Amino acid sequence: MPGTNLTREEAQQRAKLLTVDSYEIDLDLSGAQDGGPSRSSEAGSGGGTYRSVTTVRFDSAESGAASFIDLVAPTVHEITLNGDPLDPAEVFADSRIALPGLLDGANVLRVVADCAYTNTGEGLHRFVDPVDQQAYLYTQFEVPDARRVFASFEQPDLKATFQFTVKAPSGWTVISNSPTPEPKDDIWVFEPTPRISTYITALIVGPYHSVHSVYEKDGQSVPLGIYCRPSLAQFLDSDALFEVTRQGFDWFQEKFDYAYPFAKYDQLFVPEFNAGAMENAGAVTIRDQYVFRSKVTDAAYEVRAETVLHELAHMWFGDLVTMEWWNDLWLNESFATYTSIACLAYGPESRWPHSWTTFANSMKTWAYRQDQLPSTHPIMAEINDLDDVLVNFDGITYAKGASVLKQLVAYVGMDEFFQGVRKYFKRHAYGNTRLSDLLGALEETSGRDLKTWSKLWLETAGINILRPEIETDADGTITAFAVRQEAPALPAGAKGEPTLRPHRIAIGFYDLDADGKLVRGERVELDVDGELTAVPELVGKARPSVVLLNDDDLSYAKVRLDEASLAFVTEHLGDFDDSLPRALCWASAWDMTRDAELATRDYLELVLSGIGKEAGIGVVQSLHRQVKLAIDLYADPTWREAGLTRWTEATLAHLRAAEPGSDHQLAWARAFAATARTPEQLDVLDGLLDGTQSIEGLAVDTELRWAFVQRLAAVGRFDEAGIAAEYERDKTAAGERHATTARASRPTPEAKAEAWASVVESDKLPNAVQESVIAGFVQTDQRELLAPYTEKYFASVKDAWDTRSHEIAQQIAVGLYPALQVEQSTLDATDAWLTATDPPPALRRLISESRAGVERALKAQEADARA
Numbered sequence: 062m063p064g065t066n067l068t069r070e071e072a073q074q075r076a077k078l079l080t081v082d083s084y085e086i087d088l089d090l091s092g093a094q095d096g097g098p099s100r101s102s103e104a105g106s107g108g109g110t111y112r113s114v115t116t117v118r119f120d121s122a123e124s125g126a127a128s129f130i131d132l133v134a135p136t137v138h139e140i141t142l143n144g145d146p147l148d149p150a151e152v153f154a155d156s157r158i159a160l161p162g163l164l165d166g167a168n169v170l171r172v173v174a175d176c177a178y179t180n181t182g183e184g185l186h187r188f189v190d191p192v193d194q195q196a197y198l199y200t201q202f203e204v205p206d207a208r209r210v211f212a213s214f215e216q217p218d219l220k221a222t223f224q225f226t227v228k229a230p231s232g233w234t235v236i237s238n239s240p241t242p243e244p245k246d247d248i249w250v251f252e253p254t255p256r257i258s259t260y261i262t263a264l265i266v267g268p269y270h271s272v273h274s275v276y277e278k279d280g281q282s283v284p285l286g287i288y289c290r291p292s293l294a295q296f297l298d299s300d301a302l303f304e305v306t307r308q309g310f311d312w313f314q315e316k317f318d319y320a321y322p323f324a325k326y327d328q329l330f331v332p333e334f335n336a337g338a339m340e341n342a343g344a345v346t347i348r349d350q351y352v353f354r355s356k357v358t359d360a361a362y363e364v365r366a367e368t369v370l371h372e373l374a375h376m377w378f379g380d381l382v383t384m385e386w387w388n389d390l391w392l393n394e395s396f397a398t399y400t401s402i403a404c405l406a407y408g409p410e411s412r413w414p415h416s417w418t419t420f421a422n423s424m425k426t427w428a429y430r431q432d433q434l435p436s437t438h439p440i441m442a443e444i445n446d447l448d449d450v451l452v453n454f455d456g457i458t459y460a461k462g463a464s465v466l467k468q469l470v471a472y473v474g475m476d477e478f479f480q481g482v483r484k485y486f487k488r489h490a491y492g493n494t495r496l497s498d499l500l501g502a503l504e505e506t507s508g509r510d511l512k513t514w515s516k517l518w519l520e521t522a523g524i525n526i527l528r529p530e531i532e533t534d535a536d537g538t539i540t541a542f543a544v545r546q547e548a549p550a551l552p553a554g555a556k557g558e559p560t561l562r563p564h565r566i567a568i569g570f571y572d573l574d575a576d577g578k579l580v581r582g583e584r585v586e587l588d589v590d591g592e593l594t595a596v597p598e599l600v601g602k603a604r605p606s607v608v609l610l611n612d613d614d615l616s617y618a619k620v621r622l623d624e625a626s627l628a629f630v631t632e633h634l635g636d637f638d639d640s641l642p643r644a645l646c647w648a649s650a651w652d653m654t655r656d657a658e659l660a661t662r663d664y665l666e667l668v669l670s671g672i673g674k675e676a677g678i679g680v681v682q683s684l685h686r687q688v689k690l691a692i693d694l695y696a697d698p699t700w701r702e703a704g705l706t707r708w709t710e711a712t713l714a715h716l717r718a719a720e721p722g723s724d725h726q727l728a729w730a731r732a733f734a735a736t737a738r739t740p741e742q743l744d745v746l747d748g749l750l751d752g753t754q755s756i757e758g759l760a761v762d763t764e765l766r767w768a769f770v771q772r773l774a775a776v777g778r779f780d781e782a783g784i785a786a787e788y789e790r791d792k793t794a795a796g797e798r799h800a801t802t803a804r805a806s807r808p809t810p811e812a813k814a815e816a817w818a819s820v821v822e823s824d825k826l827p828n829a830v831q832e833s834v835i836a837g838f839v840q841t842d843q844r845e846l847l848a849p850y851t852e853k854y855f856a857s858v859k860d861a862w863d864t865r866s867h868e869i870a871q872q873i874a875v876g877l878y879p880a881l882q883v884e885q886s887t888l889d890a891t892d893a894w895l896t897a898t899d900p901p902p903a904l905r906r907l908i909s910e911s912r913a914g915v916e917r918a919l920k921a922q923e924a925d926a927r928a
Contacts, residue, residue, distance in 0.1 A: 064131065064133045064155075064156035064205060064208060064209075065131075065155045065156045065157055066446045066447050066448050067131070067205065067215065067216065067446060067447050068445060068446040069386055069387075069388075069444060069445055069446065072216040072218070072386060073386075075128055075129075075214065075216065075219070076216065076218050076219060077122070078121060078122050078123060078126055078128055078163075079119050079120065079121060079122070079128060079214065079219060080119060080120040080122075080219075081117065081118075081119040081120075081214055081219045081220070081221040082118040082119055082120065082167075082221060082222070083117070083118045083221050083222045083223075083224070083253065084115060084116070084117050084118075084211065084213070084221055084222070084223045084224065085115070085116040085117075085224050085226070086113070086114070086115050086116075086210075086211045086223065086224070086225050086226070087113075087114040087115075087226045087227075088111060088112070088113055088114075088210070088211075088225070088226070088227050088228070088264070089111055089112040089228045090111050090198065090227060090228060090229050090230075090266055091228045091229060091230055091247065092109070092111065092230075093111065093178070093187065093196050093198055093229070093230060093233075093266065093267075094195065094196045094230045109177070109178055110135060110136070110175040110176060110177050110178070111175070111176060111178065111185075112173070112174075112175060113134070113172075113173075113174050113175070113176040113210060113211050113212075114171070114172070114173050114174075115170075115171070115172045115174075115211040115212040115213070116169065116170070116171045117130065117169070117170045117171075117172075117212065117213075117214075117221075118167065118168070118169050119167075119168055119170070119214070119221075120166055120167055120168065121163035121164060121165060121166065121168055122165075123163070123165060124163070124164060124165035125162055125163065125165075126163045127159065127160060127161045127162070127163065128160045128163060129157045129158060129159050129160055130157070130158050130160060130170065130172075130212050130213065130214055131156060131157060131158075131205070131208035131212070131213055131214065131215040132153070132156060132157070132158055132172065132174060132208050132211075132212040132213070133156045133176075133184070133206075133208050133209045134174040134175060134176045134177070134209075135175055135176075135177055136174060136175040137149040137153045137158070137172065137173070137174045137175075138173045138174060138175070139171070139172070139173040140152060140153065140158060140170075140171070140172050140173075141170070141171040141172075142160060142162075142163075142168065142169075142170050143164055143168055143169055143170075144169075156208060158172065158212060170212070172211075172212040174212070176209060176210055176211075177209070178198070179209065179866070180333075180826075180827040180828065181827070181828045181865075181866045181868050181869050182201055182333055182334060182335035182828040182829075182868055183201055183206045183209065183335075183866050183867070183868055184200065184201070184202075184206045184209025184210055185198055185199075185200050185209065185210050185264070186198065186199055186200070186201060186331075186333060188332045188333050188794070188827070190290055190292055190332070190793075190794060191792060191793060191794060191797060192290075192291075192292035192792070192793055192794075193268075193290075193291060193292060195267065195268050195290075195291075196267060197266075197267035197268075197269065197290055197331070197332060198264070198265065198266040198267055199263075199264070199265045199266070199329065199331040199334075199346055200262070200263050200264045200265070200341075200346075201334070201335065201336075201339060201346065202259065202260045202261070202262060202263070202341075203260045203261075203339060204260060204387065204447055204450050204451055205260075205447050206260075207259040207260060207262060208259075210264075213259045214259070215259055215260075216259075216386070217258040217259075217260065217383050217384055217385065217386065217387070217493060218258075218383070218385045218386065218493040219258075219259070220256040220257055220258050220383070220491065220492075220493065221256060221257075221259075222253040222254050222255065222256055222257075223238065223253065223254045223257070223262050224250075224251060224252070224253040224254075225237050225239075225249075225251045225262075225264060226248065226249070226250045226251070227248070227249045227251075227264065227266065228247055228248050228249075229244075229247055229249060229266055230247065231247050232268060233247075233266060233267055233268050234266070234267065234268065234269050234271070234288075235249040235264065235265075235266050236263075236264070236265040236266075236269075236286075236288065236327055236329060236344055237251050237262075237263060237264050237265075237344060238251075238254045238257070238261075238262055238263055238323070238341060238342045238343045238344050239251040239252045239253070239254055239324060239325075239343070240252065240284065240324050240325050252324075254342065255322070255323070255342075255491060256491045257342050257380060257383075257491075258380075258383050261340060261341050261342045261379070261380050261383075262341065262342070263339075263341035263342075263344040263346065265288065265329045265331065265344065265346065267290075268291065269288040269289065269290065269291075269329070270288065270289055270290065270291045270293075270294040270297070271286055271287065271288045272286070272287045272288075272297065272299040273285065273286050273287075274286075274299075274303050276306070276307055276310050276321075276326070278310070278311070278314075281320060281321075283310070283321055283324075283325060283326055284324075284325040284326070285303060285306060285325070285326050285327070285328075286325070286326075286327040286328070286329075287299045287302055287303070287327070287328050287329075287330075288327065288328070288329040288330065289329075289330040289349055289352050290330075290332065290349065292793060292794075293330070293349060293352045293354070296352050296353060296354050297330075297352050298352075298353075301362075302328065302369065305366045305369050305370065306326070306328070306369060306373065308404070308408050308410055308411065309369065309370045309373040309374070309401075309404055310373070311408075312404045312407075312408050313373065313374060313377065313400065313404070316400070316479045316482070317377055317479070317482060317483060317486055318483040318486075319377060319381070319483065319486045319487065319490075321376060322376060322377065322380070322381045322490070322491075323342050323343035323376060323380075324343065325343055326343055326345075326373075326376075327343065327344045327345065328345045328347055328369065328372075329344065329345065329346050329347065330347050330348070330349035330351060330352050331346050331347070331348070331349055332349050332794055332829070333794075333827055333828055333829035334346060334347070334348035334349065335828060335868050336348070336454075337368050337371075338368050338369075338371070338372045339372070340372045340375030340376065340379055340380060340393075340397075342376065342380045343376075345372040345373075347368065347369075347372070350795075351365045351368065354763055354764060354795065355762040355763045355764035355765060356727060356760060356762055356764075356765075357727075357764075358678045358679075358682065358724035358727055358728055359678055359679075359724055360419075360678045360679035360682055360724070362412075363405070363412075363413045363416065363419060363679060366405060366412070366413065367401050367402065367405060367416070368401075370400075370401035370404050370405065371397045371398060371401040372397070373401075374396065374397040374400045374401055374404075375393065375397045377486060378392070378393060378396040378397060378400070379392075379393035379396075379397065381486060381490055381491065382485065382486060382489045382490065382491075382492060382493075382494055383492075383493050383494070384493065384494065384495070385493040385494060385495055386444065387444040387447075387449070387450035387453070388441055388442055388443060388444040389441065389494070389495060389496055390442070390444070390450060390453060390454075390458055391440050391441060391442070391457075391458045391459075391462040391519075392494070392496065392499065394454070394458050394459045394462065395440070395458065395459065395461075395462025395463045395465070395466050396462075396463075396466065398424070398459050398460065398462070398463035399462075399463040399466040399467055399470075402416050402417065402419075402420050402424075402463070415640050415641075415677065417614060417641060418640040418641045418643075418644045418677060418679075418680070419644075419677075419679045419680075420463075420614075421614045421641060421644045421645055421648060422644040422647060422648055422677075422679065422680050422683050423679065423683055424456075424459070424460040424463065424464075425460055425464055425614075425617070425648065426648055426651060426652070426683075427456035427459075427460045428456040428457060428459075428460035428461035428464060428617070429456075429524060429619060429652060430456060430655070431455050431456030431457050431460075431461070432456070432457060432461060432522070432523060432524045433524060433552060433913075434552060434555075434909075434910045434913050435552040435553060435554035435555050435909045435910065435912075435913055436452075436455075436554075436555070436906045436909060436910050437457065437522045437523060437551060437552065437555045437557075438453075438457060438522050438555075438556070439457075439519060439520050439521055439522050439557070440457060440458070440461060440462045440465060440518070440519045440520075441496055441519045441520055442457070442458070448901060448902060448903040449902065449903065451867050451871075451903060452871070452903045452906050452907060461617060464616075464617035465518050465519070465617055467614075467615070468518075468564075468565060468615060468616050468617060469503075469511075469514070469518075471565050471615050472509070472514070472565055473503060473506075473507035473509055473511075474507065477503070477506045477507040477508075478503065478506075478507070480506040481499075481502040481503035481504075481505065481506040481507065482499075482502070482503075484502040484505060484506065485498065485499050485502040488502065496515070496519065500512075500515055514563070517560060517562045517563065518562060521557055521558075521560040521562075522551060522555060522556065522557040522560075523548065523549070523551050523555070523557060523559055523560060524548075524549065524617075524618070524619055525546055525547065525548055525560075525561065525562055525564070525618045525619070526546070526547040526548075526549065526618065526619045526620075526621060527544055527545070527546055527547075527564065527566070527589065527610045527611060527616075527618045527619070527620050527621070528544070528545045528547070528610075528620075528621045528623070529542070529543075529544060529545075529568075529608050529610055529621075529622075529623050529626075530542070530543045530544070530545050530593075530623075531604065531608065531623055533604045537603055537604045538601060538602070538603060538604070539599055539600055539601065539602050539603070539604055540600060541595075541600060542595070542596045542597075542599040542600055543593050543594060543595045543596060544566070544568075544589050544593070544594045544596060544610060545592065545593050546561055546562075546564070546589060546590075546591065546592055546593070546594070546618075547592075548560055548561050548562075552913060554909060561590075561591060561592060562590075563588060563589070563590040564588070564589040564590070564611075564616040564618055565586070565587075565588055565589075565615050565616055566586070566587065566589055566610060566611045566612075566615055566616045566618075567584055567585065567586045567587075567611070567612040567613045567615055568584070568585045568586075568587070568596065568599070568608065568609070568610055568612060569581045569583070569584050569607075569608075569609040569612030569613075569642060570582050570583035570584070570602070570605035570607070570608060570609075571605055571606060571607040571608075571609060571637070571642065572605050572606045572607075573606060573633070573636065574638075577636060578636055578637070578638040579606070579607065579633055579636045579637045579638060579642075580638045580639075581612070581639070581642070582605065583599075583602060583605070584612065585598055585599060586615075589616075604625075606626070606629045606633075607622070607626045607629055607630055607633075608622070608623060608626050609622070609626070609642055609645060609646070611645065612642060612645070613641065614641060614645060619649075619652055620645065620649050621649065621653070622646070622649060630646050630650075631666075631667055631670065632670065633671075634646050634647065634650075634667065634670070634671035635670070635671035635672070635673065635674025635675055636674065640676070640677050640680070643675065643677075643680070644677070644680055647680060647683075647684065650664060650667055651664070651687050654687075654691055654695060654921065655695070655917065655921065657695075657917075657920045657921045657923070657924035658924075660924055660925045660927075660928030661691045661692060661695045661696040661697075661704065661921065661925045662696070662697075662700060662704060662925060662928055663928060664688070664691055665688060665691070665692065665704055665707065665708060668684050668687075668688050669707075669708075669711055672684055672715075673715065678724040678725060678728060681725060681728055682728050685712075685728065685731070685732040685735075688708055689708070689732075689735055689736060691921075692704045692705055692708060693841040693881075694880075694881075694883060694914075694918040694921070694922075695918055695921035695922060695925060696922065696925050697922055697925040697926040697928075698883075698922065699926070700925065700926075705736055705738060706738070706739070708736060709733065709736045709737060709738060709739075709742060712729055712732040712733040712736065713733050713737075713742065713745070715729040715732075716729040716730050716732075716733050716756065716759075717756060720758070721756075721757040721758020721759070722758035722759075722760075723758070726756075726758055726759055727759070727765070730756075730759055730765060730768075731765070731768055733745075734746060734765075734768045734769050734772045735768075735772065737772055737776075738776070738842075743772075743773065743776060743778060746769045746772060746773055747773065747778070749761050749769060750766060750769050750770070750773075763790075763791055763795075763796075764795075766787070766790075766791075767787070767791070767796075767799040767803075770783075770784065770787050770799070770803055771799065771802055771803045771806055771837070774803040774804070774806050774807050774837075775803075775806040775807070775808060775837075775840050775842065775843075776808065776842070777807065777808050777809075779803065779807075780807075781804065784800050784803045784804055785800070787799075787800065787803070788800040794829075797830065798829055798830060798832075798833040799833070801830055801833040801834055801837065802833045802834070802836050802837035803837060804816070804837065805833075805834045805835075805836070805837025805838045806837035806838070806840050808840070808842070808843055808846060809846075810846065813838060813843075813846060813847065813850070816834050816837065816838040817838065817850060817853070819831075819834055820834050820835060820838075820873060820877070821853075821857050821861065821873065821877070824864070824865060824869070828868055828869060828872070831869065831872055831873075832872055832876070835872060835873075835876035835877060836876075838877070839876065839877070839880075839881065841881060844881050844882065847879070847881060847882070848879075848882060850877070850879065851879040851882055851886075851887060851890060852890075854877055854878065854879055855890060855891075855894045858873065858874055858877070858878075858904075858908070859898050859900060859904070861873045861874070862874060862900070862901070862904045870904075871907065874904060874907045874908065874911075875907055875910075875911060878908065878911035879915075880911055880914055880915060882915070883915055883918040883919055883922060884915075884919075885919070887912075887915050888912060888915055888916060888919075891908060891911075891912040891915075892912075894908070895908065895909070
C-alpha cells in the first residue's frame with residue numbers, strides 16, 4: 062500500500078526541529094528462504110514478514126515539541142521514546158509514528174515492528190529463482206521506501222550514520238554499505254556508515270555468486286565486488302565490468318580531486334529491478350538484464366558502461382553531497398549523466414569515444430520529447446511532495462539537465478567547471494546543498510555571473526528551435542546569414558511562458574569530398590541570443606551543400622535544416638564522414654516527423670536511403686525503433702499497412718545482406734522479427750526457430766528465439782502448447798517473463814481478458830512479470846481487439862492508483878493507457894475522466910502525458926495523409 066505523502070513543508074519543519082545522529086537497525090531475515098509462497102502464484106506480499114528493530118538517536122531543538130518518524134509496516138509491536146513506552150494503537154497510523162513530548166537535546170527512539178517483503182521492487186524485494194528455488198533479497202529505497210524496512214526520518218537532508226545487524230539463513234551472504242563482516246551464528250554485524258541519507262542505504266541478502274578485485278592507485282586501495290545470482294554466473298563478464306569501473310575511478314578522482322568517499326565498492330546485479338541501477342553508497346544495485354545471456358550489440362555494452370559510470374559518479378554527486386530536497390534531484394541525475402558520458406567520450410582508454418553521438422541520438426531525443434509534454438517543467442522542478450518527485454525521474458531531470466550542463470561547460474570552460482566542482486565537494490562533503498551552492502562555486506572559478514544563465518536555463522520550461530536564414534547571390538555566395546530562435550508556446554496545461562535563451566552553438570558547413578564523403582570545411586562558434594542573431598563572418602563565403610546549426614551538439618535546442626540542406630541530406634545523410642553530424646541530422650528528421658513537419662512516408666524513405674551507410678550500431682537501432690513507432694502511430698492509417706510492408710521487406714533484405722555474425726545482422730534480425738507479417742516472412746521466423754532455415758552467421762540464441770516466438774504468438778502462430786514448450790527450453794526467470802509476454806500477445810479475446818485480469822483485477826504479480834504481461838497485451842497489430850479496453854481502463858485506473866504501490870500503479874497507468882487508439886474519442890474519454898475524477902497531481906500528470914501522445918499522433922497522421 063502507498064505510504065503517506067510527505068510534503069516539502071513538512072520536511073522543512075522537521076529538519077528545523079531535528080538533527081539525526083545515528084540508526085541501529087536489527088533485521089531478522091532468517092526465515093527469508095521459506096518466507097512465503099512462490100513468486101508466480103500467491104506472491105502478493107512478496108513472501109511474508111520479518112522482524113525489524115530500529116533504534117534512532119536524534120536531537121530536538123525544542124523541549125516538549127512533537128514530530129513524527131516514517132514507517133510502513135503491517136504490525137508495530139513496541140515503541141519506546143526516551144525509555145517511555147508509547148501505545149502503537151495511539152501513535153502509529155498511515156505510515157507515521159507520532160513522537161510527542163520530545164526532550165530538548167538528545168532523544169532515543171526504539172521501534173519493534175514486523176515489516177513485509179515486497180514483490181514490487183520497492184522496500185525489501187524478495188525473489189525466488191526458478192532455477193535453484195533459492196530466495197534473493199535486495200532493497201530499493203529511492204524515493205521514500207527505507208520506511209518499508211526500518212523506522213526512518215525519510216528525507217534527504219536528515220543524514221545520519223547507519224549500523225545494520227542482520228540475521229540471515231545459513232550459507233547466505235549479506236552485503237550493505239559498509240564492508241562485509243565475518244558472520245557469527247549467521248548474524249552479520251556491519252560497521253556504521255559515514256553520514257548519508259536514508260534513501261542510499263542498502264541490504265542485498267541471499268546465496269549470491271561474487272567475484273572480487275581491488276582498485277589500487279597511488280597508495281589507495283578500494284575493494285571491488287561484483288555479484289549476481291548463481292544461475293547467471295556463467296554469463297557474468299566481470300573482467301569487462303571491472304575494467305570500466307577502474308576507468309571511472311581514474312577519471313572521476315582526477316577530475317573531482319576527491320578520493321572515493323566510501324570503504325568499498327560493490328556492484329550487485331539483482332532480479333526484477335525497476336530502474337537501470339541505484340546509487341546506494343558503496344553497494345550499487347543494477348538490473349540483472351545487464352548480465353547478458355545472449356549475444357547483444359556493442360550499443361548494449363555502451364549503455365551498460367554508461368550505467369556503471371553514472372552510478373559511480375553518484376558516489377560523489379548525490380551520496381557524498383546530497384540535495385537538500387527533491388526539487389534539486391536534477392543536480393544528482395544530470396551531473397551523473399553528464400560526467401558518465403564525458404568519461405566515456407574523453408577517457409583515454411574508453412571503447413566508446415563516440416558517446417556524445419549516442420547521447421545526441423538517444424538521451425536528447427528523450428529530453429526533447431519530454432519538454433513538449435503538458436508536464437514540461439523547469440530543470441529545477443517544483444517538488445511539493447513525494448508524489449511529485451516519484452513521477453519526475455524523466456527526460457528533463459536526466460537528459461535536458463545533462464545537455465544544459467554540457468552547455469555550461471562550454472560556457473565557463475571545462476577546467477573552470479571542474480575546479481568549481483572540486484570546491485563544491487570539499488566545501489559540502491557529507492552535507493546537503495541547493496543549486497546556489499554549486500553555482501556559487503562555479504562563479505568563483507569561472508569569474509562569470511551565472512544568475513541570469515540559471516534563471517533562463519534552469520528555472521524556465523520549454524524548448525527553443527533554431528533555424529538558419531540564408532541569402533545568396535546568383536553565384537551561390539552568401540550575402541546574409543542569421544540564426545532565428547523561436548520559443549514555441551508551451552503545451553496546454555503546462556506552467557510558464559515561452560522563453561528565448563542564450564545559446565552557445567557552432568555552425569558547420571559540409572560538402573562532398575572526392576571520396577563522396579560529407580566533410581566539414583567551415584566551422585564558426587558563436588553566441589546566439591534573442592530572436593535573430595546575424596553571423597557576419599559567414600557572409601561572402603560559398604554556400605555549402607549542408608548548413609548544420611548546433612554542430613558538435615553544444616547547446617540544447619531543436620534544430621531545423623534550411624530547404625536546400627534538407628533536400629541534399631535526404632539523398633546523402635549516410636555520407637557524413639563523422640558520426641555526430643549524422644546523428645544530429647537523424648535527430649532533426651525524427652523531430653520533424655513527430656512535429657508533423659515531415660510526413661511519416663517521407664521519413665521512411667529518408668531512413669531507407671541512408672541507414673545502409675550508418676556505421677553506428679546504436680544509431681541504427683534507434684532508427685529501427687523510431688521507424689516502427691512512426692508507422693504504427695504517425696502514419697495515415699490507410700497507408701500504414703503499405704508502410705509496414707515496405708519497411709519489413711527492407712529489414713529482411715538488410716538482414717540477408719549484413720556481414721555474417723555482425724552487430725548489424727543481429728539488429729536487423731530483431732527489426733525484422735518486430736514487424737514480420739506476410740505468410741512468407743513468418744515462415745522465415747518459423748524456419749529460423751526450427752532450424753529448417755538459416756542465415757550465415759546468425760546465431761538464434763535464447764533471447765533471439767524469444768523475439769521470434771513472441772512475434773509468432775502475436776500473429777496466432779504460437780499457441781499455449783508452443784509457448785510452454787519454449788519455456789521448458791529456458792526455465793529461468795527471464796524465460797518466465799518472455800513466456801508471459803508471448804501468452805499476453807496472442808490475438809484472441811480470451812488471451813487479452815486473461816492478461817487484463819492478471820494485472821488489473823489481481824495484485825499478485827511481481828513487478829517484472831506484470832511489466833511483461835503489459836508488454837504482451839499491447840500489440841500494435843491488435844487495435845480492434847484492444848478497443849473495448851479503453852472504457853475498462855478509465856473505469857479501473859484510479860482504483861489501481863489508490864490501492865497499489867507507486868511502481869505497480871505507474872506501470873498500469875502508463876502501460877495500459879489506450880495509446881494505440883489514435884482517435885478523437887480517446888481524447889474525449891480522457892478529458893471526461895480527468896474532469897469527473899479529479900485525480901491526484903501525479904496520476905493527472907501521467908494520464909495527461911499519455912493523452913498528449915495521442916494528440917500528437919493524430920496531427921502527424923493528418924500531415925501524412927496530406928503528403
